[in-house]
Amino acid sequence: MLKLAVIGKDVSASESPRMHAFILAGWGMRCSYDRVSIPPAEFSSRAEELFGRYDAFNVTIPFKGEIIPYLKRLAGDARVFGAVNTVTVHDRTGYNTDGEGFLLMLENAGVGVRGMSALVLGAGGAGRSCIKKLCEAGARVYAYERDEERLFTVYRELGGFSPLTEIPIAPYDVIVNCTGVGMHDTVGKTPVVQYRGGRAAPVGAELLGQCGTAVDLIYVPAESEFLRVARTLGKKVVSGASMLFYQAYYADCVFTGRRPDPQEASKLWNAYREANE
Numbered sequence: 395m396l397k398l399a400v401i402g403k404d405v406s407a408s409e410s411p412r413m414h415a416f417i418l419a420g421w422g423m424r425c426s427y428d429r430v431s432i433p434p435a436e437f438s439s440r441a442e443e444l445f446g447r448y449d450a451f452n453v454t455i456p457f458k459g460e461i462i463p464y465l466k467r468l469a470g471d472a473r474v475f476g477a478v479n480t481v482t483v484h485d486r487t488g489y490n491t492d493g494e495g496f497l498l499m500l501e502n503a504g505v506g507v508r509g510m511s512a513l514v515l516g517a518g519g520a521g522r523s524c525i526k527k528l529c530e531a532g533a534r535v536y537a538y539e540r541d542e543e544r545l546f547t548v549y550r551e552l553g554g555f556s557p558l559t560e561i562p563i564a565p566y567d568v569i570v571n572c573t574g575v576g577m578h579d580t581v582g583k584t585p586v587v588q589y590r591g592g593r594a595a596p597v598g599a600e601l602l603g604q605c606g607t608a609v610d611l612i613y614v615p616a617e618s619e620f621l622r623v624a625r626t627l628g629k630k631v632v633s634g635a636s637m638l639f640y641q642a643y644y645a646d647c648v649f650t651g652r653r654p655d656p657q658e659a660s661k662l663w664n665a666y667r668e669a670n671e
Contacts, residue, residue: 400454420662513568538588571611587601
C-alpha cells in the first residue's frame with residue numbers, strides 16, 4: 395500500500411485523497427493519503443520529515459518552489475517551470491504534472507489546439523504552464539498579464555508566444571482564464587484586463603463573444619462567472635475540475651511507473667464524476 399500525501403498551506407478541504415484513492419483502486423492498488431497543512435513559516439523545519447513518512451507526495455500552493463532545495467533532481471516540465479507538484483521519495487525527484495493535466499483536459503473535452511489561436515489570461519504559475527503546453531501543442535498563443543515585468547520575464551524564458559499588454563478585440567479559437575479571478579473572494583467576477591486603446595474593463599461578452607471555446611482553470615465554483623458569460627453566448631465551456639483529476643492521474647503514473655493513457659484517464663474521470671455526483 396502506497397503512503398501518499400498532499401502538502402500545502404491549507405489542504406483541509408482538498409479532494410486529492412479521494413481522487414488518488416479512486417485512480418489507484420482502478421488499477422487494483424491501495425493507498426493511504428494524508429492532507430498535510432503546514433504554515434509557511436514552518437515549512438523549512440518540517441520539509442525533511444516528509445521524506446521519512448511517505449513513499450511519494452504531491453505539493454500545492456505555496457510550496458511548489460520551496461520544496462526544490464530538498465530534491466536531488468527535477469524532471470520534465472518541473473525544470474522549465476521551476477515548480478514541483480509531484481515528488482517521488484526514493485530518488486528525491488520532482489515533477490510537474492500541471493501542464494500535462496491541462497492538455498489532457500482539453501483533449502478529452504474535444505478541444506483541439508494545433509493550428510488554433512489561444513489567448514491566455516494571466517502569466518503566473520498556472521498561466522506559465524498553460525502557455526508552454528499550448529505552444530508545444532502547436533497553437534498560436536497570445537498571453538496577457540497585467541504585470542508587464544512578469545509577462546516579459548515569462549516571454550524571455552519560454553518564448554514562442556505573443557506577449558500582450560493590451561488585448562485587441564479579435565477572434566480567438568480558445569480563451570483560457572488562468573488568473574484565479576472568479577474563486578474565493580472574487581466569486582461572481584471576471585478578470586479586469588486592459589483592452590487596446592487603454593480601456594480597462596472586466597472580461598465580458600465583448601471579448602468572449604469572439605471565442606470558440608472558453609476554458610477556466612477554476613473548479614470551485616463549478617461554473618465561474620467567466621464560463622457563465624461564455625455559456626450564455628453559446629460558446630463551448632470547459633472548467634478546471636477535470637484538469638485537477640488529470641494532474642492526479644499523471645502523478646499516480648509517476649508514482650507507479652505506469653505509462654499514461656489518455657483514453658484510460660478519460661474513462662476514470664467519467665467514472666469518478668458519476669460516483670461523486
